Amino acid sequence: MKKAVVYISKNGTTRDTVDQIRKRAAESIDYYDLEKSQDIPVSQYDQLYLGCGIYAGTVSKEMRKFMNNGELKNKEVTFFVHGLDSAESHRMILEHSVRDHSWMENCPMYYLGGACDLKKQNFLIRKMLKAIAKKKNLDADHMENLDQQAICDFVSRVCEDR
Numbered sequence: 001m002k003k004a005v006v007y008i009s010k011n012g013t014t015r016d017t018v019d020q021i022r023k024r025a026a027e028s029i030d031y032y033d034l035e036k037s038q039d040i041p042v043s044q045y046d047q048l049y050l051g052c053g054i055y056a057g058t059v060s061k062e063m064r065k066f067m068n069n070g071e072l073k074n075k076e077v078t079f080f081v082h083g084l085d086s087a088e089s090h091r092m093i094l095e096h097s098v099r100d101h102s103w104m105e106n107c108p109m110y111y112l113g114g115a116c117d118l119k120k121q122n123f124l125i126r127k128m129l130k131a132i133a134k135k136k137n138l139d140a141d142h143m144e145n146l147d148q149q150a151i152c153d154f155v156s157r158v159c160e161d162r
């Protein structure tokens with residue numbers, strides 16, 4: 001079973017999860033950062049793990065473009081998603097990111113929570129994120145609601161999938 005992890009991480013959370021896979025995986029897994037390249041030989045892989053953060057209710061255009069790659073329909077795809085406020089909506093957000101999402105219905109999706117350094121954001125975004133912090137009862141200076149158990153379960157799945 002040949003595996004690839006394809007991800008994009010604007011603020012580092014998804015990258016940290018990918019690093020946990022790198023540390024634990026005994027076998028060889030290929031890693032693709034969509035920010036560096038979108039030229040991914042999908043046909044070479046049996047199993048793909050797609051990871052990203054949610055921004056303003058959607059995913060980055062690089063991930064949307066990759067998800068619209070018709071070849072994914074014939075693959076085993078598992079999603080892992082970071083967000084501060086999308087526990088209920090992440091499946092719908094991902095499904096709305098592709099033209100035809102029928103192939104995604106049976107794809108496992110791991111929602112892993114999120115983290116964000118407010119200091120790095122501009123005034124308007126800070127305002128929006130502070131509203132999320134209030135709603136989710138988070139400390140606005142250290143916004144973080146990562147689900148460590150879900151991250152651990154997901155990393156184990158990647159390492160153990162046969």
Ligand SMILES: Cc1cc2nc3c(=O)[nH]c(=O)nc-3n(C[C@H](O)[C@H](O)[C@H](O)COP(=O)(O)O)c2cc1C
Nearest residue numbers: 010011012013014053054056057083084085114115
């Ligand atoms: C500008 C901005 C917009 C965001 N919008 C959302 C959102 O709409 N829904 C959500 O659940 N999280 C939102 N977040 C939180 C991110 O999804 C969270 O920080 C995540 O951990 C980012 O993952 P990444 O660093 O791998 O890109 C937002 C964060 C930023 C900075």
